[in-house]
Amino acid sequence: MPDHIQIVNEVDRRNPEICRFTSETTLYVGTKTIAKADEAMGMPLAERLLYIPGIAKIQLIGHLLVVTKTLDKQWSDLVTEIESVLTAFLISGLALTADEVNDRMMLIGRNTREKIQYLIDTQINPGVAEHGGFVRVVDVTDGTLYVKLGGGCQGCGAAYFTLRQGIETIIKRNVPEIHQIVDVTNHSAGTSPYYRRPEQ
Numbered sequence: 072m073p074d075h076i077q078i079v080n081e082v083d084r085r086n087p088e089i090c091r092f093t094s095e096t097t098l099y100v101g102t103k104t105i106a107k108a109d110e111a112m113g114m115p116l117a118e119r120l121l122y123i124p125g126i127a128k129i130q131l132i133g134h135l136l137v138v139t140k141t142l143d144k145q146w147s148d149l150v151t152e153i154e155s156v157l158t159a160f161l162i163s164g165l166a167l168t169a170d171e172v173n174d175r176m177m178l179i180g181r182n183t184r185e186k187i188q189y190l191i192d193t194q195i196n197p198g199v200a201e202h203g204g205f206v207r208v209v210d211v212t213d214g215t216l217y218v219k220l221g222g223g224c225q226g227c228g229a230a231y232f233t234l235r236q237g238i239e240t241i242i243k244r245n246v247p248e249i250h251q252i253v254d255v256t257n258h259s260a261g262t263s264p265y266y267r268r269p270e271q
Contacts, residue, residue: 076161078154078265082146090146092136096166100175113247115149116160123156125149173198178212178245186246194241199224199233208240214250216242226258 076095076265078115083089098116106128111117116136120129125144130137136157140149167175174193175201178186187208204224206225209217218238231254 074162076158078157080150080154088140088142088150090138090140090150090153092138092153093135094157094161096161097134097172098136099133099174100164100167101132101179103131105129105131115163115165116157119156119160120153123149123152136189145157175245183246183248184208187211187216187249189241190241190245195238198237202227211249214248216249216252218252220254220256220258225256230254230256230258 079093079194081093083091090245103114103117105117105121108118111121117129117131119127120136120138125141125148126138127141128139130139130152136153138153139151139163140146174190175191177189181189191206195215199206199220199222202223204220204222204227206224207219207221209219211217218234220227220230220234227233234252234254236261242249242252
């Protein structure tokens, strides 16, 4: 949690319906424009901001939050509430950490399979390797990722938990075009699982 949060706001001189809010923390890697509630789904900051009456559109660009207001509202009515929402987001633990920013920067310009492989190599396999296991990409088709678990993960009683709470969380958070993850491992063939499955 940041000890001190500094947010600077500035109304655009050429278009008074736009105000920029600058944070010391990266809000988004890349550029994202959101004008409808369904476009904000899964983005807590955007979801909360669009609930504020008088906000027509927001744009996230790195450390910058650009807000476009409706004509019937004044910035004096909106700035305090916007800054309160932004501050709450920054201290909530939902904002990107420095490591997450770095990872997302590394994903820019990669295709879906390359993004997944990067995440498996840097975030997933180092953790499962501590239990003698590994995860391998089998295929990526129509929003579905097929993986195979090997080593200590094959036949492991905790494999389902690892897949759903670990692998799936990391992949879906960073590669939103993936909608489901399917484990194609033959777990009955595992010879040295980290946690043995109970006998059937």
